[in-house]
Amino acid sequence: MRIQIDGRDVEFEPGETILEVARREGLEIPTLCHDPRLDPAGACRTCLVEVDGWRRMPPSCATKAQDGMVVRTRTERVGRHQRALLALYLADHVQGADACETGAPCELHAMAAKVGAPTDWTPLEPVRVGRDDPNPYIEFRADRCIACARCTRYCAEVEAVTAISLVGRGSKTTIGTVDASSLLDTSCELCGGCIDTCPTGAMTEKRPLLQLAPPERQLEKVRTTCNYCGVGCQLDLNVDPATKKIVKITSPPVGTPPNDGNLCVKGRFAYEFVEHPDRLTTPLVRGEDGALREASWDEALDRAARGLMGVKERYGADALGFVSSSRCTMEENYLVQKLSRAAFGTNNCHQCAAT
Amino acid sequence: MAGLVTTFGAGAMTNSIREIRDADFLFVIGSNTSEAHPIIAMEMKQALHRGATMVVADPRAIWMTNLAEKHLRLNPGTDVWLLNAMAHVIIEEGLTDEAFIRDNTEGFEAVKETVARYTPEEAESVTGVPAEDIRWTARRYATTERAGIYYTLGITEHSHGTDNVYALSNLVLMTGHLGKPSAGMNPLRGQNNVQGANDAGASPIFLPGYQRVDDPEARAKYEEAWGVPLSPEPGLNLNEMMKKVGGQVKGLFVMGEDIVISEPNVSRLEAGLNNVDFVVVQDLFLNETCRFADVILPAACFAEKEGTFTNSERRVQRVRKAVEPPGQARADWEILVDLAARCGADWGYTSAAEVYDELARFAPKFAGISHARIDEGIGLQWPCPDDEHPGTVYLHEGGVLRGRGAFQAVEFRPPIEMPDPEYPLVLSTGRTLYHYNAATQTRRGLGANAKQPAAFIEIHRRDARARGIESGEMIEVSTRRGVVRCRAIVSRQVRPGSIWMPLHFPDARANLLTTDAGDPITGTAEYKVCAAEVKKLDAATLDESEREPARFRGSYYAERGPV
Structure with missing residues (x-):
């Protein structure tokens, strides 16, 4: 089966949408409400294309490719539509890209600039309401929302808890919860997937905002592996180059294994421990009086080595036990077993997870 | 495993x-x-x-x-x-x-x-x-x-x-x-690197890559590489080791585990810890086990060091350093290298990548994996026997790895401890979404405390009513091994006769209650079944904060009350 897109003859698999075929071919069609993890909604109308013989322009995200179809994505009519549509969205949005981008980059502003949408249309009276929510992580900024419903569809389709949904009608359509309750009092699992999928930064992390962290564009991203459960989600630690501290955690692009752009509450938010004042910052040794006191690395390592070797001398190597950790790295586990086996001569080496 | x-x-x-x-x-x-x-x-x-x-x-x-x-x-x-x-x-x-x-x-x-x-x-x-x-x-x-x-x-x-x-x-x-x-x-797998810790040989019976310690050939390979004779005797598994602490086991080195929270029947373990000669703890925080430590070494967390974790699907992935560790804290691998040097073993590693290379060299399953290869793309799934191998998406394609899959006839054996008139309820323990294991990390976070501010136990309405217990109240849970106080959540999540408790809270350690009866092969303890009883606490014994019912927000299984 074949379709023609912008003059290119392309093969496709039955069931593929025009958008999927076009993106595979490297053709750019702008989208706002589209997320490959979600069922197509065709809600934002940004991805309309012309199809020969069709009077109306269909949304490419929700229209299946059909054999022999001739699709045009860059016509004058499509361009005129995109410019007018995005100008309307901008009028219903925080004015100015700089003012908007206090969190994640705003796809709307970027796209409007790309298609040359006018930015001087009279701003609409902001009528969309947000809500005060004492949950510690997720902030909803109604002035940035364009009601594309990516967050609510993610919540229903991917996380499958339906804690948030669209409420209200027309220009008052907003994102709400049952009885306008805090997310803490709903089925919300605080996974933050709404933040990840939001194209405009309307759903965003609360703590970086409170700490006046720089916008995401200015942060250094370090790709690493989550340190909680065994799924091994890939995540990006976002470091503020000025303070050298982790400001937030974001997920890598959709399609990155194993987590496909998803994270859970622990992966995305439970990094407060890294900077916690309770962290151990210096070696400690127990003194004669039974109390712990600070020590140098030299002193602590000497004490540790002498103590362990003393036990071996007095009772034999099998009087030692080495408890390694499934929270530490492969390399560290390798070294603990090597320490146990090669330096002390015992196989008494294990960790809590061998079932 | x-x-x-x-x-x-x-x-x-x-x-x-x-x-x-x-x-x-x-x-x-x-x-x-x-x-x-x-x-x-x-x-x-x-x-x-x-x-x-x-x-x-x-x-x-x-x-x-x-x-x-x-x-x-x-x-x-x-x-x-x-x-x-x-x-x-x-x-x-x-x-x-x-x-x-x-x-x-x-x-x-x-x-x-x-x-x-x-x-x-x-x-x-x-x-x-x-x-x-x-x-x-x-x-x-x-x-x-x-x-x-x-x-x-x-x-x-x-x-x-x-x-x-x-x-x-x-x-x-x-x-x-x-x-x-x-x-x-x-x-x-429950932890980030369960798979990797076992793969790397942190096991009493397996050298790295599941090569048995009692296999002379496997041992010979490592004896040559490491230049020392190795013990052919399988070691103690964790369950046995913990039971023998203070007896056979006189010295402990504990890295990144809070054993007096996470191990079962901890009152016995604590008694044992009072009888050992020497304990070293290496951790991020002054955890509960540090009470028994002679030396405490401050370690870097995952965001502060280089290395790899292997996930449940056998994918070896990179851990990368983003920020500096606090104060003098150092990566666990660096500490281990220095400790070994003081115990007479000069290993000479200068990076985590070198350690990985040695691990891969002698374990055929991982031979084709290196930090450099992972850095070029995404993580690699073992088996990955050589540098060209793309990794293995699913196992046993075209034949079971073992040669022939071994059926094992098994007969039912009841759990070690069943309910009786004195302890009529079955206690199971587990993990919740918001907390993680010993919770040294998650307790220091806002979300967990907003959702689950205190230790709790889930109990069915019928069992709660029979004991006059209301949701959110302080209760006492007891087994043959210990007693803890925590909040009750009257919940449809458990069935009559069963109670369930998360293990995360140091002020109500579920593992004071659990039995250390273990599986005869793996040593894994029976955290999921032991006999218990709960009772309402006399209001006179409660302090001010305990009298207020606790609030567990958005607990969709709670039946009524302020939860």
Whole structure:
């Protein structure tokens, strides 16, 4: 089966949408409400294309490719539509890209600039309401929302808890919860997937905002592996180059294994421990009086080595036990077993997870 | 781990996480997936969204049971009965894959003989699961091409944990649901690097890469590499080690585990710790075990060091340094290198990558994996025997790794401690979404404290009413080993006669209560079943803050009251 897109003859698999075929071919069609993890909604109308013989322009995200179809994505009519549509969205949005981008980059502003949408249309009276929510992580900024419903569809389709949904009608359509309750009092699992999928930064992390962290564009991203459960989600630690501290955690692009752009509450938010004042910052040794006191690395390592070797001398190597950790790295586990086996001569080496 | 090595030849998820969304039948047993492995739960939800069928076998009602076609609510510890009865149905109704059994397995006759005695009707009386549901599940599992089994600690944290794994393996082998995409046997690992810690040889019986310490050939290889003779005697597993602390074990080195929170029956362990000569603890925080430590070494966390973790699907992935450790804290591997040097072993590593290279050099499964290769793209899944190998997406393709899959006939053994008049309730312990294990990390976070501010236990309305307990009140939980105080949540999540408690809270340590009876093969303790009693606390014994009912927000199973 074949379709023609912008003059290119392309093969496709039955069931593929025009958008999927076009993106595979490297053709750019702008989208706002589209997320490959979600069922197509065709809600934002940004991805309309012309199809020969069709009077109306269909949304490419929700229209299946059909054999022999001739699709045009860059016509004058499509361009005129995109410019007018995005100008309307901008009028219903925080004015100015700089003012908007206090969190994640705003796809709307970027796209409007790309298609040359006018930015001087009279701003609409902001009528969309947000809500005060004492949950510690997720902030909803109604002035940035364009009601594309990516967050609510993610919540229903991917996380499958339906804690948030669209409420209200027309220009008052907003994102709400049952009885306008805090997310803490709903089925919300605080996974933050709404933040990840939001194209405009309307759903965003609360703590970086409170700490006046720089916008995401200015942060250094370090790709690493989550340190909680065994799924091994890939995540990006976002470091503020000025303070050298982790400001937030974001997920890598959709399609990155194993987590496909998803994270859970622990992966995305439970990094407060890294900077916690309770962290151990210096070696400690127990003194004669039974109390712990600070020590140098030299002193602590000497004490540790002498103590362990003393036990071996007095009772034999099998009087030692080495408890390694499934929270530490492969390399560290390798070294603990090597320490146990090669330096002390015992196989008494294990960790809590061998079932 | 040991169970699957015996039956299939490799102790890991046979499928990849990405394959779950394409499965047509999901059998989830002993896994509170949406809380313990939220991202795998999302994959399952996608499969359901596509039209897959899911059956959840669990004593508790969990979020996944809301989404399941059927919830097999078995009595705690009766898994072998349920699984053998499913095998019974599959054989009785002729749904076995005879060709797979003939070509790829051994020992089927013994299983056939054993499970013949496990009728679904009798299983119903033991497990509490209706016979018709057992039959239905067995049929759907056997007759669906892409059928996967997913399990976690609800299967393994029993005194018969390995038997449970054998019983599940039997189902896989008799239906041939192995060596194919989206069909297989998938233990979901609880910690980031469970798979890797075992792969790297932090085990009393295995050198790195599952090479046995009592295999002279394997030992000789490492003796040559390390230049020292190695002990051929298998060591103590963690369960035995903890029981012998203060006895045979006189010195302990503990890295990154808070044993007096996470190990069962901790009052006995603490008594033992008072009788050891020397304890070294290496951790991020002054954890509870530090009370017994002679030396405490401050370690860097995952965001402050280089290395690798291996996930449940055998994918070796990179850990990268983003920020500096606080104060003088250092990466665990650096500390270990320096400690070894002071114990007379000069290893000379200058980077984590060099350590990985040595690990890979002598363990054929990982030989083709290196930091440099991972850095070029995404993580690699073992087996990956050489530098050109792309890694292995699912195991046992074109034949079971072991050669022949080994059927293991297993008989039901009841849990070690069953309820009695003095302790009439069954206590199970587990993990919640918001906290993580000993919670040294998550307790220091805002979300966990907003949702679950205090230790709690779930109790059914009937048991609560009989004891005059209201939701949110302080109660006392006791077993033969200990007593803790915590909040009650009157909940539909547990069934009458059962109570459930998370292990995360140091002020109400669930592991003061649990039994240290372990599985005879792995040593894994029976965290999921012990006999307990709860009672309402006399208001006079409570302090001001304890009199106020605690608030557990958004607990959708709570029945009433302020929770």
